Amino acid sequence: MGETGDTMRVVQLLVFGLGTGAFLLIATLGFALIRRVEGFLNIAHVELMSLAAFVTWYFNSSLGWHFLIAATIAVAITALVALVIARVIYDPIKHLGAPILLISSVGVAFLLHGITAAVVGVGIRSFEIPRLDAWRIGGVLVTPYRMVLLVLAAATSVGLALFLNKTRTGKSIRAMAINRELAGSRGINVVRTSRATWLVSGVLAGLGGVALGVLGTLTTDIAFQQILVILAVAIVAGLGSLYGVIAAAFIVAFAMDLSLLALPGGYRPVIAFAIVIVVLLIRPQGFAGSREEVTA
Amino acid sequence: MAELLRIESVSKRFGGLQAVDQCSFSVNRGSLVGLIGPNGAGKSTLFNLVSGLHGPEAGSIRLESDELVGRAPHEIAGLGLARTFQTPRSFSTLSCLENLLASVPSRGEQITSAILGTYRAGERESIAAARQHLELVGLQGRADDRADELSGGELRMLEVARQLMRDPKILLLDEPTAGVTPTLQVRLTEALKQLHAGGLTVIVVEHNLGFLLNLVERVVVMVKGRVLTQGEPGSIRSDPEVINAYLGRRGGDAA
Amino acid sequence: MNWGQLAITVVTVVSILGVLTLVLNMQYGHAGMINFGVVAYFAVGAYAYVLVTQAPPSEASLDQYVIGLGLPPWAGLIGAALAGLVFAAITGWPTLRLRGEYLALTTFAFAEVFHSFIVNEQRFANGTRGLVGVPRPYRETLDFVDYDIVLAIGALVFLIVVYVIFERIVKSPYGRALEALRDDELALITSGKRSRRFRMEIFLFTAPFAGMAGAFYVWYTTLVIPDLFTAEVTFIVWIALVLGGEGSNRGALIGITLVTLFEELVRAIPFSTIRAAQVAAELEVAALGLLLIIFLRWQPFAAWTKAPKRVARS
Numbered sequence: 054m055g056e057t058g059d060t061m062r063v064v065q066l067l068v069f070g071l072g073t074g075a076f077l078l079i080a081t082l083g084f085a086l087i088r089r090v091e092g093f094l095n096i097a098h099v100e101l102m103s104l105a106a107f108v109t110w111y112f113n114s115s116l117g118w119h120f121l122i123a124a125t126i127a128v129a130i131t132a133l134v135a136l137v138i139a140r141v142i143y144d145p146i147k148h149l150g151a152p153i154l155l156i157s158s159v160g161v162a163f164l165l166h167g168i169t170a171a172v173v174g175v176g177i178r179s180f181e182i183p184r185l186d187a188w189r190i191g192g193v194l195v196t197p198y199r200m201v202l203l204v205l206a207a208a209t210s211v212g213l214a215l216f217l218n219k220t221r222t223g224k225s226i227r228a229m230a231i232n233r234e235l236a237g238s239r240g241i242n243v244v245r246t247s248r249a250t251w252l253v254s255g256v257l258a259g260l261g262g263v264a265l266g267v268l269g270t271l272t273t274d275i276a277f278q279q280i281l282v283i284l285a286v287a288i289v290a291g292l293g294s295l296y297g298v299i300a301a302a303f304i305v306a307f308a309m310d311l312s313l314l315a316l317p318g319g320y321r322p323v324i325a326f327a328i329v330i331v332v333l334l335i336r337p338q339g340f341a342g343s344r345e346e347v348t349a
Numbered sequence: 350m351a352e353l354l355r356i357e358s359v360s361k362r363f364g365g366l367q368a369v370d371q372c373s374f375s376v377n378r379g380s381l382v383g384l385i386g387p388n389g390a391g392k393s394t395l396f397n398l399v400s401g402l403h404g405p406e407a408g409s410i411r412l413e414s415d416e417l418v419g420r421a422p423h424e425i426a427g428l429g430l431a432r433t434f435q436t437p438r439s440f441s442t443l444s445c446l447e448n449l450l451a452s453v454p455s456r457g458e459q460i461t462s463a464i465l466g467t468y469r470a471g472e473r474e475s476i477a478a479a480r481q482h483l484e485l486v487g488l489q490g491r492a493d494d495r496a497d498e499l500s501g502g503e504l505r506m507l508e509v510a511r512q513l514m515r516d517p518k519i520l521l522l523d524e525p526t527a528g529v530t531p532t533l534q535v536r537l538t539e540a541l542k543q544l545h546a547g548g549l550t551v552i553v554v555e556h557n558l559g560f561l562l563n564l565v566e567r568v569v570v571m572v573k574g575r576v577l578t579q580g581e582p583g584s585i586r587s588d589p590e591v592i593n594a595y596l597g598r599r600g601g602d603a604a
Numbered sequence: 605m606n607w608g609q610l611a612i613t614v615v616t617v618v619s620i621l622g623v624l625t626l627v628l629n630m631q632y633g634h635a636g637m638i639n640f641g642v643v644a645y646f647a648v649g650a651y652a653y654v655l656v657t658q659a660p661p662s663e664a665s666l667d668q669y670v671i672g673l674g675l676p677p678w679a680g681l682i683g684a685a686l687a688g689l690v691f692a693a694i695t696g697w698p699t700l701r702l703r704g705e706y707l708a709l710t711t712f713a714f715a716e717v718f719h720s721f722i723v724n725e726q727r728f729a730n731g732t733r734g735l736v737g738v739p740r741p742y743r744e745t746l747d748f749v750d751y752d753i754v755l756a757i758g759a760l761v762f763l764i765v766v767y768v769i770f771e772r773i774v775k776s777p778y779g780r781a782l783e784a785l786r787d788d789e790l791a792l793i794t795s796g797k798r799s800r801r802f803r804m805e806i807f808l809f810t811a812p813f814a815g816m817a818g819a820f821y822v823w824y825t826t827l828v829i830p831d832l833f834t835a836e837v838t839f840i841v842w843i844a845l846v847l848g849g850e851g852s853n854r855g856a857l858i859g860i861t862l863v864t865l866f867e868e869l870v871r872a873i874p875f876s877t878i879r880a881a882q883v884a885a886e887l888e889v890a891a892l893g894l895l896l897i898i899f900l901r902w903q904p905f906a907a908w909t910k911a912p913k914r915v916a917r918s
Contacts (some may be wrong), residue, residue: 066845142897143693145901150670152638153900154707155638155704155899156638156753156842156896157900157901159839160893160894160897161897163839163889163893163894163896164890164897165893166885166890167886167890167892167893168887168890168893170886171882171887172730174879174882175882193790196897284709284713288709290666300808317691319723319724322720323721325718326716326717327707329713330710330714333706335701337702365654366797378799386762402790421795422794423794426794426795426796431794432794438788439788440783440784440791441788442783447780448784451777451781451784451792451795452782452795452831454797455781456777457777457778457780458777458781458797460778460809462776463773463776464772464776466772466776501666507698511791512795515795
């Protein structure tokens with residue numbers, strides 16, 4: 054009896070992990086894209102997610118609009134904000150190097166967080182979406198919204214892959230990710246492609262923020278708590294392709310959720326922190342990329 | 350032992366390119382050797398291998414009795430090897446004087462000495478030595494100017510002075526006259542001759558054959574990563590094989 | 605408004621956080637290491653101080669903590685310094701070869717791990733409740749004066765001592781080597797010097813001071829709770845460093861003074877509603893972020909290269 058009980062628990066946690074992985078995938082795609090194309094770690098990414106979540110909440114819960122409309126508006130606004138921030142704040146200091154951009158993004162995170170929290174105020178918020186009971190499939194609890202997220206993550210990945218491979222802008226973005234100067238000399242409009250990249254990253258951040266609100270209740274701090282987990286996924290994935298991010302997202306998610314078998318729930322995020330440390334110490338380039346890009 | 354540096358069958362590959370291919374030659378103590386060859390012959394790569402920035406796949410490099418392969422760059426520098434780079438390197442925010450001071454060990458680089466200030470006596474001596482070296486390369490007037498205010502040619506002279514300050518056993522110069530005015534070239538030649546007379550061993554990579562002929566006793570010719578031939582400057586210059594190797598290449602030599 | 609009390613608070617906080625800012629300046633400004641986990645050294649020192657000086661845990665008390673050595677305050681101070689050193693050695697040594705941003709990540713991760721640890725491990729130091737009522741040293745003997753003033757002066761003296769030590773390093777050949785390292789690491793290496801040794805030394809040498817600052821902080825707050833030691837502290841110190849501008853120790857102190865004044869002034873405003881106070885606090889965060897962005901753009905650390913001509917140090 055104990056063994057089946059344990060197996061059930063593992064299966065339950067794996068199912069739970071699918072949802073976590075889906076969320077992490079959506080949340081990290083935009084972050085990884087900027088890391089690859091613009092060359093720095095944009096800490097403010099999580100605050101863009103927070104922005105999207107609260108804009109959705111505003112239109113959905115506060116004004117009473119339909120959730121999908123609210124979400125669409127939020128994603129659009131987030132994409133625009135991402136672009137504006139890039140043009141006004143990041144582009145002028147690009148020449149100062151990745152470390153300076155990283156520090157700057159902390160400032161942007163503070164700025165966004167402060168404004169959002171000042172407007173929203175304290176307290177817990179949630180979306181006005183239909184309450185769906187969990188399904189019981191073969192003794193395992195499956196939360197519908199987490200499965201929706203899985204579908205969304207799959208759709209986003211496919212959509213992004215199609216975009217990057219089939220559209221001209223997408224191909225330009227890929228070229229820039231490989232080598233910015235080379236792409237420029239081959240006739241790609243670096244400035245326009247850069248802007249497109251920020252818009253895409255913003256859309257992805259927006260989707261991540263909406264996902265946050267779908268998964269649970271919202272507080273103004275909830276997004277920042279995700280930054281290390283997102284960093285963990287990005288580090289594990291390395292600087293390679295989309296597929297690395299997909300694999301990394303689920304690896305980190307399963308690691309975190311399966312840890313509940315052995316550790317109290319409070320340590321769940323610590324798994325992600327530990328992953329960051331261990332990966333950077335042992336194989337800093339993650340799945341893909343060269344060691345030289347990460348070591349001094 | 351008369352032989353100071355011995356390079357034996359050294360090979361280095363970068364991806365699909367065999368940059369250095371079983372290269373062998375040796376340099377005697379106190380000699381002035383020129384290293385020439387068309388662009389891409391592997392001269393700078395060889396310097397990088399000797400100074401430890403890359404590791405060869407095969408071969409051995411010995412400085413006196415010490416094997417250099419496998420050692421870290423700072424270790425090799427500590428054994429008495431000095432080198433300059435094709436694009437001169439310097440400490441841009443330090444003054445010329447400080448550049449030289451930063452290139453030699455100082456007691457003040459120990460934290461306790463730094464805090465207690467016990468380095469001052471030794472520092473005075475170092476400053477005097479530094480001024481002498483700046484004079485040797487003609488930069489005494491720029492002693493207190495920041496390195497990033499120097500012209501390209503002056504930067505090269507600064508780099509040479511920095512390395513000479515270390516009192517090395519052997520000095521590897523990578524295209525020291527590129528971008529240097531004829532006046533400074535003369536000064537550099539004089540400085541090198543002076544040091545050579547004092548026992549310094551020098552290997553000079555150069556495209557400027559006029560400069561080399563004035564200076565070196567022996568020339569080693571590298572082509573496609575290996576040694577083509579070596580000999581006295583006069584005979585090398587008229588060697589048909591050498592001329593062949595240079596024919597049709599751009600950015601060649603001054604006759 | 606009690607300007608006197610405000611002044612005492614500002615002096616104390618500036619002194620304590622100022623030491624952290626100086627530590628960060630040495631680590632980043634001079635040795636080029638981006639430490640996004642500064643708060644951890646501070647926290648480790650604070651907790652070590654408490655565990656060294658508290659009486660051993662008893663069955664009767666409701667507080668849980670792993671150890672209590674019951675030693676006097678000066679031993680606690682040493683304990684705090686040692687704790688900072690050990691934490692730096694464990695977390696810094698393997699990661700120092702990482703490039704800038706990735707060192708930032710590991711230091712950040714380590715700080716969050718420690719924070720999670722003190723929150724989750726009730727047995728370590730009472731978890732989120734923390735330990736309160738930590739006695740201030742010599743409280744009874746100094747009953748005749750305002751202890752807050754004594755502490756402010758003590759903290760200020762500490763700050764000055766740290767400043768003098770760090771400045772002497774910066775102005776010496778050691779500081780020159782650090783500048784050379786920043787300018788061209790390869791040139792330094794080919795001159796026979798090990799870049800890693802300088803970085804490691806600065807990292808390890810400055811950490812104990814951050815730990816001791818933690819002890820001073822405990823004297824100031826008389827308690828340790830995890831909420832005091834969040835990433836926010838790290839980033840406040842970073843903002844102070846950037847605001848101070850020049851990447852110098854003096855700049856670091858200017859920066860932390862400005863930031864602390866700003867924070868304390870906002871805190872001192874008598875708001876009519878809680879909501880107003882909350883909005884002000886959040887807008888303050890936004891303002892700090894904005895200042896960071898602005899100062900980094902117009903006075904980035906790259907501006908070191910625009911410093912005026914100097915004569916040789918001797």
